[in-house]
Amino acid sequence: MNFEIWMTVCVFLMTMTIIFWRPGGINEAWPATIGAIIIILTGTVSQNDIADIISKIGGASITIIATMVMAITLESFGFFHWSAARLVNLTRRSGYRLYWYIQLLCFLMTLLFNNDGSILITTPILIILLKNLRLKPHQQIPYLLSGALIATASSAPIGVSNIVNLIALEIVDMTLYMHTAMMFVPATMGLICMSLTMFMLVRKSLPKILPITSFDIEEAFFSKNFHPLKNRISVKTKNKRTQFMLKILLFVFILRCLLFVASYLSIPIELVAVLGSVILLIFRWYQLGKKPVDLLKKTPWHILVFAFSMYVIIYGLSNAGLTDLLVKVCEPIVNQGLFHATFIMGGLVSILSNTFNNHPALMVGTITLTEMGLDPITLKTIYLANIIGSDIGALLLPIGTLASLIWMHILRENKIKVKWKDYLRISIIVIPLTTFITLFLLYYWVQIIFI
Helix, strand or coil, rough: CCCCHHHHHHHHHHHHHHHCCHHHCCCCHHHHHHHHHHHHHHHHCHHHHHHHHHHHHHHHHHHHHHHHHHHHHHHHCCCCHHHHHHHHHHHCCCCHHHHHHHHHHHHHHHHHCCCCHHHHHHHHHHHHHHCCCCCCCHHHHHHHHHHHHHHHHHHCCCCCHHHHHHHHHHCCCCCCCHHHHHHHHHHHHHHHHHHHHHHHHHHCCCCCECCCCCCCHHHHHHHHCCCCCCCCCCCCCCCHHHHHHHEEEEEHHHHHHHHHHHCCCCCCCHHHHHHHHHHHHHHHHHHHHCHHHHHHHHCCHHHHHHHEEEEHHHHHHHCHHHHHHHHHHHHHHHHHHHHHHHHHHHHHHHHHHHHHHHHHHHHHHHEEEECCCCCHHHHHHHHHHHHHHHHHHHHHCCCCCCHHHHHHHHHHCCHHHHHCCHHHHHHHHHHHHHHHHHHHHHHHHHHCCCC
16 A cells, blocks of 8 residues: 555544544534645645536535525524424423424424524524423433434435535436435435434423423514614514514525526526525615624534535545445445345445544445446435435434534533433434335335336
């Protein structure tokens, strides 16, 4: 093994070790960036490789950042507090009903935005809600954990809900329309099974009757932040607030639909996403008098840096022979038939995702598939199996996805401790089972509809 290969492998292992360890709470983008710079300096990744990476992740990254800007903008309009208040009213003091409404909220927010944006929205909402209800820490964890798991896993049904899914779509030349047609039904059914399994596991930890609270979190927020002389929005009554929030959500929903139309018409979806976020920012500026500058600080730009850097490192590993090795190992399995290939590749990406995060894992798995000379349906089906492993199977450990890393960061900022044993108590049962069921459903759905 020559120097470049040794250096690439060592850089990768050191980078992943620091990302998992995160000494001093260091942002994961820093070790990834340093690792990428070292890989480039060794010459393992060429200028042509860098140009290829930019072409593959550029549009996807812009799309995700644009939707994240929209997600963060909702906070300015009081969406977090409004949603928390609505959930309190809908539950009618039932702890079980609260669980199911949280599941629905997290699922819908991921479909409307993306898994990272959903975590940025739903986690603060749940923290506001649970603190307002004055639930004990051991009662808060099941709601927070189950919500985070379903929010992250809900990126599987549609490709636009995850940056790594969008990047992989470019590699296999698959449209959002085709991804949704092949994946939405099996993935959604798998998520339903996931929610049911989690409910059975956490049911005893959930309070049957929620405590009464006299503090109105919605009124407190709007009375403090919306002054009639400073803002153009009239939100004096709850009905007007609800109408206003529903209009914003309708705008986001229409924009989400336009992404699929753009993909179908071969129009770059990042253009639609950027246009939507710009419109929302202008509306926010007009209504609230807040310039977009403050969002520059709130937007997680490090995701772009992290994604680019990790792909540089993965390209280095690929050039060092990792892809060729995986092709030799996986090709005989894939040739045994689509059923075996679906489960083996989905399981492999799940293992790789929990070993070194789902971004590089899906990248490795997707590049490997493209070098096997598979027919279009087989390639797309196995690719979707990889997505299931990357979006659902990766949740076995809290370090498997970038969304779960963001979730843990938000909890730490709010001084909420979720131990690994609390996480694994749920994930070690739910995630393997959900991954298996979803892969099984994907195979038979493709057989029925497309073959």
